[in-house]
Each structure stands twice: as structure tokens, then as C-alpha cells.
Amino acid sequence: MKLNFLNAGELKRTAPEHNLENAVAYQKRKLAKAISQIKKGSKPKPNPLVSRNGEPTIVLKFANHTIGGFPLGDMLIEEALTEIKDIWLETDEAQQLVWKVHQEMTEALAKAKIKNV
Numbered sequence: 001m002k003l004n005f006l007n008a009g010e011l012k013r014t015a016p017e018h019n020l021e022n023a024v025a026y027q028k029r030k031l032a033k034a035i036s037q038i039k040k041g042s043k044p045k046p047n048p049l050v051s052r053n054g055e056p057t058i059v060l061k062f063a064n065h066t067i068g069g070f071p072l073g074d075m076l077i078e079e080a081l082t083e084i085k086d087i088w089l090e091t092d093e094a095q096q097l098v099w100k101v102h103q104e105m106t107e108a109l110a111k112a113k114i115k116n117v
Helices: 020-039 077-086 092-116
Strands: 049-052 055-062 065-071
Touching (some): 055 092
Antiparallel strands (some): 049 055
16 A cells, blocks of 8 residues: 655545534544543543532533533543543433534534634
8 A cells, every 4th residue: 555645735624514413423423532531540631520509520511501400410421521521422312412512512603704704
């Protein structure tokens, strides 16, 4: 197999298609990364664990657009992140919510671009 070289001008950046599957996959990747960082003993960045309503809460977001929060209660953060990733994000209701918030975020970004032009 021979590699082809492309000059800088030939390199085109392509953004992933905006759809429900990619929006949910993005949230799953963020959660998997946080779980991995916790297993290594480091603080997840960005940290999904914040204090809300006076208790530790995992907050899912797209930029500044909040999807929702999960108060930890007695669960360990690693267990909670895994449950959100493997169980909650698999439900149709959760996926529709993630997609709705993603659409709101992209709409707000598009409006901001038009405003700044």
C-alpha cells in the first residue's frame, strides 16, 4: 500500500453529519472519557460532576446548553457515569432529549454566526 501526500490547500475539514446518532455518540464518548480518567485516578476534564440543589450532580451538556442532571445520591461517580452511558442513553426518550438540545445548540450557534457577520 502506498500513501498519497496532500498539500495543505487540498486538506478539507469535514464535520460529522448532524443527526441523532452522532449527538448521542458524542455524549457517550464524553462519558467514556470521564470514566477512563476516573479509573486512572485523575479528575475528569471537563468535569461532569458539579453541585446542584446542594448535592453532587452529574450534568450532561452541549456547550452551555444543559441536557439534564443526575444527582449522585449514594452512587460512586464511576458507577453513575457508566449507568448514564450504558442504560439511560440507550432509551428513545433520552436520545430524543439529547437530539433536541443539540438542535437548540446548533441553531443558537448559527444565529450567533449570522449576527457576527
